[in-house]
Amino acid sequence: MFARPTHARSLFVTLILLAALDAAATSRPDASPGTPKLALIVAIDGLSWERLDSFRPYFEDGFKRLLDEGRVESACRYRHLNTETGPGHSSLGAGAPPRVTGIVANRWFEARPDGGLRSVSCAQQWDPAPVPGKPPLFYREVARDGRLYVFALSGEWERWQQSGEIGLASTRPNAGPDGETLVFDSPDAIRLFNWRHGRPEETFPPAATITGPGNLRVPTLADRLVEARPGARVVALSAKDRSAVFLAGRDARHAVYWYDRDTGRFVTSPAYDVNRGAGPTAAAVVREFNRTQAGARLVSRFGLTWSPSPPPPAGPALPVAPRDLFDYQLPAQGIGFPHDLSRDPAGYSAGFYVSPFIDELLADLALALLESEALALGRRAQPDLLLLSFSAQDLVSHSYGNESDENVDTLRRLDRQLGRLLRALERHVGREHVALALSSDHGFAAIPEVHRRDHPGASAGRLVNSERAVPNFVERLNRLLVDELCLPVGTRAIFGVEGWSLTYNRPAFPLRRVEGPCGPADARLEVGVLDEVLPRVITRHFAEELESVLPVALRDTWPRTRAAEFALNDLDPERSGDAFLVPRENVLMHWDPARGAGHGSHYDYDAHVPLVFWGGRFPAGSVSDDSTPHDVAPTLADLLGVALPDAVGVSRLRPEASSTLRPQSPRSRERRSEAAASAAGTR
Numbered sequence: 001m002f003a004r005p006t007h008a009r010s011l012f013v014t015l016i017l018l019a020a021l022d023a024a025a026t027s028r029p030d031a032s033p034g035t036p037k038l039a040l041i042v043a044i045d046g047l048s049w050e051r052l053d054s055f056r057p058y059f060e061d062g063f064k065r066l067l068d069e070g071r072v073e074s075a076c077r078y079r080h081l082n083t084e085t086g087p088g089h090s091s092l093g094a095g096a097p098p099r100v101t102g103i104v105a106n107r108w109f110e111a112r113p114d115g116g117l118r119s120v121s122c123a124q125q126w127d128p129a130p131v132p133g134k135p136p137l138f139y140r141e142v143a144r145d146g147r148l149y150v151f152a153l154s155g156e157w158e159r160w161q162q163s164g165e166i167g168l169a170s171t172r173p174n175a176g177p178d179g180e181t182l183v184f185d186s187p188d189a190i191r192l193f194n195w196r197h198g199r200p201e202e203t204f205p206p207a208a209t210i211t212g213p214g215n216l217r218v219p220t221l222a223d224r225l226v227e228a229r230p231g232a233r234v235v236a237l238s239a240k241d242r243s244a245v246f247l248a249g250r251d252a253r254h255a256v257y258w259y260d261r262d263t264g265r266f267v268t269s270p271a272y273d274v275n276r277g278a279g280p281t282a283a284a285v286v287r288e289f290n291r292t293q294a295g296a297r298l299v300s301r302f303g304l305t306w307s308p309s310p311p312p313p314a315g316p317a318l319p320v321a322p323r324d325l326f327d328y329q330l331p332a333q334g335i336g337f338p339h340d341l342s343r344d345p346a347g348y349s350a351g352f353y354v355s356p357f358i359d360e361l362l363a364d365l366a367l368a369l370l371e372s373e374a375l376a377l378g379r380r381a382q383p384d385l386l387l388l389s390f391s392a393q394d395l396v397s398h399s400y401g402n403e404s405d406e407n408v409d410t411l412r413r414l415d416r417q418l419g420r421l422l423r424a425l426e427r428h429v430g431r432e433h434v435a436l437a438l439s440s441d442h443g444f445a446a447i448p449e450v451h452r453r454d455h456p457g458a459s460a461g462r463l464v465n466s467e468r469a470v471p472n473f474v475e476r477l478n479r480l481l482v483d484e485l486c487l488p489v490g491t492r493a494i495f496g497v498e499g500w501s502l503t504y505n506r507p508a509f510p511l512r513r514v515e516g517p518c519g520p521a522d523a524r525l526e527v528g529v530l531d532e533v534l535p536r537v538i539t540r541h542f543a544e545e546l547e548s549v550l551p552v553a554l555r556d557t558w559p560r561t562r563a564a565e566f567a568l569n570d571l572d573p574e575r576s577g578d579a580f581l582v583p584r585e586n587v588l589m590h591w592d593p594a595r596g597a598g599h600g601s602h603y604d605y606d607a608h609v610p611l612v613f614w615g616g617r618f619p620a621g622s623v624s625d626d627s628t629p630h631d632v633a634p635t636l637a638d639l640l641g642v643a644l645p646d647a648v649g650v651s652r653l654r655p656e657a658s659s660t661l662r663p664q665s666p667r668s669r670e671r672r673s674e675a676a677a678s679a680a681g682t683r
């Protein structure tokens with residue numbers, strides 16, 4: 001029952017599909033009868049193809065139906081480095097890798113206006129239009145000693161009462177209503193003061209950040225859809241803000257919601273306008289959902305503990321994780337079933353986030369939105385787009401490992417949620433009017449310590465990237481560079497690492513040498529010295545974890561390897577740093593020195609992900625030619641009659657997507673290019 005289709009059958013199905021779809025594609029006028037009424041991207045955060053395929057016997061509902069009834073592309077691979085959530089979801093949303101979307105990692109370092117460097121989170125942007133008093137709602141005016149103190153930050157007000165000091169005061173001499181000197185604790189205090197006293201507004205450089213798509217460099221499928229078809233509605237949901245934001249995109253008319261770990265409710269941000277597009281109707285549904293099914297209702301609906309689902313009555317026995325995984329799991333909600341979600345140091349709604357219940361809650365909200373007659377998704381003249389990202393697979397795998405019992409239970413539960421989703425789509429829209437693409441933002445690595453234990457001699461390990469771990473990877477590297485270059489003790493030549501992207505501390509250059517084995521003191525070292533010295537230092541001290549380093553300035557000389565191809569697809573001169581590290585297999589860059597798992601590399605366990613198309617226009621079948629998640633948006637755009645000029649992927653409905661352009665698998669191409677590179681002596 002789980003036999004793979006033969007190659008001949010898959011080729012036959014491909015040819016039939018292509019003939020049928022090519023004919024359909026050539027007759028694709030605006031809003032043709034064949035245009036889907038509802039397109040969906042369903043992302044399963046952290047799900048590799050290998051995990052989906054090997055767990056196939058345990059699926060009975062949604063995953064089973066998608067794999068049995070859908071067009072299953074079994075050779076879908078990312079081709080960019082930093083296989084992480086932000087890059088993956090923006091690739092799915094826009095149909096292009098990070099070098100185009102600009103979302104090069106979950107965080108990166110970029111230049112500050114004053115020439116320094118700052119750490120940036122991918123889904124944080126400057127507040128485009130801060131509204132007085134929102135937030136904060138605090139406001140105090142206090143007259144004292146001929147001055148009028150104005151506070152909009154309660155903490156500053158409390159501090160001032162105790163110490164008489166204000167952190168970042170800004171003053172306006174003799175500008176008060178009675179000629180007093182005004183002292184403000186923040187720009188918000190100035191805005192509120194002017195507003196309350198009927199004075200003209202002052203403009204400030206934006207000071208606050210909000211969650212939003214501002215870092216995205218190109219429009220997404222959703223952006224192009226509402227531009228081409230005004231009236232089309234876009235709704236995006238996820239447990240994670242960045243997943244919802246980057247599946248949706250930049251248009252303020254999109255309704256974009258994610259789970260707030262503090263309150264257990266779904267929230268949005270001022271980057272999206274709740275008064276336009278899908279905004280008002282979606283907001284009403286979400287408000288009612290938060291009141292009746294989320295927030296304070298979570299405990300009574302889901303309980304305090306997460307216990308495994310009962311085993312299936314028939315079918316193969318479930319895989320059982322070895323008990324000795326316990327030493328390598330993160331213990332926030334306890335080790336081993338049952339997990340007490342209220343034990344999370346950040347509280348129950350934060351513990352809930354790291355459980356499969358978060359997927360069920362997301363499915364509940366998706367169904368509430370699909371059922372809404374006011375929103376009427378997929379039931380109006382223009383096609384709509386529903387974007388869903390289920391996060392539990394990723395969150396659970398980070399804590400307990402991709403090979404854990406928790407992971408099995410999470411995917412079995414998600415299987416049922418996807419089944420509910422498919423049935424709701426059939427009920428409210430009709431399968432013939434649906435075009436659904438299921439994929440993932442990245443796969444997952446094994447817990448390295450477990451992998452090494454079970455595979456003696458295999459490469460595996462972790463480099464630690466956390467302020468709490470001393471010394472972490474960047475500190476170790478900086479100390480080694482001090483020795484190598486004869487720098488003053490404490491010199492920080494490397495600013496930081498995010499994913500596998502290393503950022504030099506450019507503002508600190510030129511550096512000055514101290515006298516020693518390198519020669520006399522005071523020689524000036526320019527930043528290019530790092531490009532020279534890093535490969536040597538990495539080879540000498542990190543050979544177990546790292547294969548090589550690829551300095552961006554020397555990219556014309558990079559070997560033509562798979563890792564280099566992945567790095568080039570992540571290259572954004574302002575964001576992706578100064579060098580890419582190439583990890584060995586099963587090596588993580590991780591925040592915990594000994595526990596938990598992760599992802600981010602160019603290896604297949606991170607890059608090879610599912611791609612399944614399901615719905616009216618997709619006959620069942622298996623396609624084994626190369627594809628990439630960058631093809632998702634172009635394929636749906638093709639069906640929706642929307643142009644995606646910034647996309648790099650291609651529509652899987654076009655004949656050239658399957659045969660002409662990609663005759664080889666990435667593995668065979670990699671082997672060939674590595675052979676060619678070593679023959680040419682470039683390695």
Ligand SMILES: [Zn+2]
Binds near residue numbers: 045084085088442
């Ligand atoms: Zn992810």
